[in-house]
Amino acid sequence: MSAPLAFIPTRAAALARLAEFIPVAGRYGAERNFVRPGHPNISRLSPWVQKRLLLEEEIVAAARGRWPFEAVEKFVQEVYWRTYWKGWLEQRPEAWTRWVKAVPRLRDALRAEKRSTLEAALAGQTGIAGFDDWAQELVATGYLHNHARMWFASIWIFTLKLPWELGAAFFYEHLLDGDVASNTLSWRWVAGLQTMGKTYVAKSDNIAFYTDGVHVPEVGRLASAPLNLKEEPLPNIAAWVEDPAQVASLKTYERIGLWVHPEDLAVEQGELAGLKTQGINASWPTGICVRAGWSEKVSVWTQAALRDGATWAGNHFGAEVSSCETPDLATSLVEWAKQNELQAIVAYRPFVGPWLIEALALEPALASAGIRLIWRRRTWDAEHFPHATRGYFPFWERIKSAG
Numbered sequence: 001m002s003a004p005l006a007f008i009p010t011r012a013a014a015l016a017r018l019a020e021f022i023p024v025a026g027r028y029g030a031e032r033n034f035v036r037p038g039h040p041n042i043s044r045l046s047p048w049v050q051k052r053l054l055l056e057e058e059i060v061a062a063a064r065g066r067w068p069f070e071a072v073e074k075f076v077q078e079v080y081w082r083t084y085w086k087g088w089l090e091q092r093p094e095a096w097t098r099w100v101k102a103v104p105r106l107r108d109a110l111r112a113e114k115r116s117t118l119e120a121a122l123a124g125q126t127g128i129a130g131f132d133d134w135a136q137e138l139v140a141t142g143y144l145h146n147h148a149r150m151w152f153a154s155i156w157i158f159t160l161k162l163p164w165e166l167g168a169a170f171f172y173e174h175l176l177d178g179d180v181a182s183n184t185l186s187w188r189w190v191a192g193l194q195t196m197g198k199t200y201v202a203k204s205d206n207i208a209f210y211t212d213g214v215h216v217p218e219v220g221r222l223a224s225a226p227l228n229l230k231e232e233p234l235p236n237i238a239a240w241v242e243d244p245a246q247v248a249s250l251k252t253y254e255r256i257g258l259w260v261h262p263e264d265l266a267v268e269q270g271e272l273a274g275l276k277t278q279g280i281n282a283s284w285p286t287g288i289c290v291r292a293g294w295s296e297k298v299s300v301w302t303q304a305a306l307r308d309g310a311t312w313a314g315n316h317f318g319a320e321v322s323s324c325e326t327p328d329l330a331t332s333l334v335e336w337a338k339q340n341e342l343q344a345i346v347a348y349r350p351f352v353g354p355w356l357i358e359a360l361a362l363e364p365a366l367a368s369a370g371i372r373l374i375w376r377r378r379t380w381d382a383e384h385f386p387h388a389t390r391g392y393f394p395f396w397e398r399i400k401s402a403g
Contacts (some may be wrong), residue, residue, distance in 0.1 A: 007047045007142065007176055011266060011306040011312055018062055021045070021189055023079035025066045029074035030375050035145045036317035046177035049082065051305045053266045056083060058381055077396060078146075082396050083380070086351050087180035087388030093352045098231075099184050102165045103293075115161050115344065122170060128216030128222075130207050132156050135228070142176035142297055147210060153190040154202035158223035164191040180353030191229050195391060199226035208376035240349065242377045248276075250319050250346060250374060257281060257337055257364075258313065259347035263300050263355050265309025268316035270378055272346065279340045281311035282322045285329040285358055292354040329358055337371045349375035 007013075036339055048054040056079050063072040088256050089095060110118060120126045124135035134148045144152070149171070156167040168187040172178045173317040192199035201223065208216040250256065256377040258275065258326045260267055260282040267273075284306060289299040307323065314321040326332035337345060345366060368372045 001148040006142070007044075009047075009051075009301050010308040011048070011053040014045065014054035017043075017045060017048070018054060018059060022062050022066050024027070025063050025075050026071040027303075028072065029234065032074060033147050033210050034080075035148050037141075039145050044143070046082075047143070047301070048305075049079075050177040050179045050182075051130040051302070051309070052263050052266050052382040053104030054307055055266055055269055055380070056080075058269075059282065069161075070365050074132070080396060080399055081249065081392065082182055084388045084392050085185045086381070087239070089181040089185060089352050091236055091384055092234045093237065094184050094234050094403050095188065096180055096184055096352050097236075099165050099168060100377045102163070103169045106165055107164045114162065118162055118166065120164060121156060121160055121167075126160065127161070128155060130211065131217070133215065138171070138174050139295075142174055142295075143299065144171075144175070149186065150190060150200055151202040151207055154200050157191050157229075158199075158201060158226050159221065160225070164188070164193075164229075169293060173293050174298065176298060176301050178294070178298060181351065192226055193229055193231055195224060200337070201226050219397070223342070233284065240347075240375075240377075242375065242382060245372045247376065249372070252343065253372070255341055255343050258317070258319070258339060259333065259343040259345050260306070260310050260313055261347065261350060261355050261359070262306045262309070263350045264348035265305060265312075265351075267309070268311050271376055272348070273316070274315065275346065277319050278342060279319050279336070279347075280313050280317065280319050281333055281334075281336050282308060282313075282321055282323040283304055283329060283332050284323070284325045287359065288329050288354055293356075330361045333362055334365050334369045337366065338369065343372060343373035344374055346376060349377055 002361075015204065027045070029041065031351075034041055040197075043059075045054060045059065049056065049059070059079050060076055065076055066072075069076075109110070116128075120136065121131075124132035126132055130148075131152060134144055134152045138144050153164070153167055156162050157164050164187050168183055172180075172183050172185070178254070188194040190200045202217075202219045204219045204222055255278045256275065258267065258277045258280045260273070260280060284303055289296075295303070310321045310323055313319075322336050324332065333345070336342075345362075350359045363373050384395075384399070387395050389395075
């Protein structure tokens with residue numbers, strides 16, 4: 001098992017890692033599938049991107065500014081995968097809500113034998129080469145190479161025959177880049193539910209080749225065929241879109257506050273950069289870790305990232321930052337708004353997941369106090385989300401054709 005990776009929860013660290021990676025980004029396509037100690041062949045940017053301490057467009061611009069498109073196409077594709085997953089889930093949020101409901105139900109329903117299998121898998125004590133090391137690496141570092149994530153999920157589902165929902169919960173608990181859309185939908189894809197009938201079955205020779213022979217699972221220990229998992233079709237809804245009239249109404253308010261949350265921390269970059277704000281709120285709801293199912297490591301990292309993002313925002317906007325831990329974010333935000341005599345609060349709307357639940361609870365609380373809550377959505381998301389209707393590659397071809 002490799003030593004813990006240095007994921008410092010700051011934008012400065014993210015920019016430094018980006019600068020370090022871009023000169024070698026042209027080799028990414030050829031080397032990206034190899035899983036090596038310390039993961040020197042991949043960008044390792046995902047924890048910062050998930051919190052948007054680093055923006056997707058910054059990464060794409062840096063890669064394309066340094067390399068011909070053909071050299072970095074595979075890398076740029078990976079950046080857009082995150083956008084695709086998010087856009088897809090915004091239109092089918094029940095994929096997440098079903099998962100949330102299923103996790104406690106499936107845990108409680110496990111029989112003794114399967115419970116023992118689950119405990120062995122979580123502890124990295126199954127005896128399956130590679131799998132055990134990845135389980136331990138995940139807990140120790142908060143990170144796994146994407147190829148290892150696929151192998152792990154496949155072995156979890158098809159070899160150990162554990163519910164995919166519990167595997168997704170294990171990842172979401174420990175990953176520093178834990179993203180509701182990417183995590184939930186990737187596990188569904190391996191299981192054959194995301195693209196019906198298309199599964200991912202881990203093979204011993206594939207694992208051996210792409211780990212340079214470090215991990216060679218016994219062929220007989222791995223499932224040779226997938227399970228035939230089925231589910232009820234997911235309803236397709238109209239995704240939330242920004243209201244231009246609300247955005248235009250910002251000009252009518254003299255006292256505006258800014259709410260910052262850990263799903264979009266580089267607020268000084270982009271549409272809100274020119275906002276005149278009387279204050280910034282970056283409070284932390286104390287119960288969210290339990291509700292979301294995050295480990296202490298993930299919670300601590302996320303809170304530190306929030307503080308860093310708020311500091312950048314405070315410096316950029318020249319506004320005082322209010323950050324406290326509160327059991328009731330809505331009540332805390334209303335009190336802060338009243339103290340600062342705010343007429344409106346603006347924020348980037350969180351995506352489907354725990355932070356959106358927190359966000360939606362703010363609306364009635366602020367409205368009852370006569371304070372307008374105005375949601376924004378980044379141009380990047382607004383442009384790309386509507387095209388995440390089918391599979392990834394039609395989405396990608398549209399991105400490529402647009403230049």
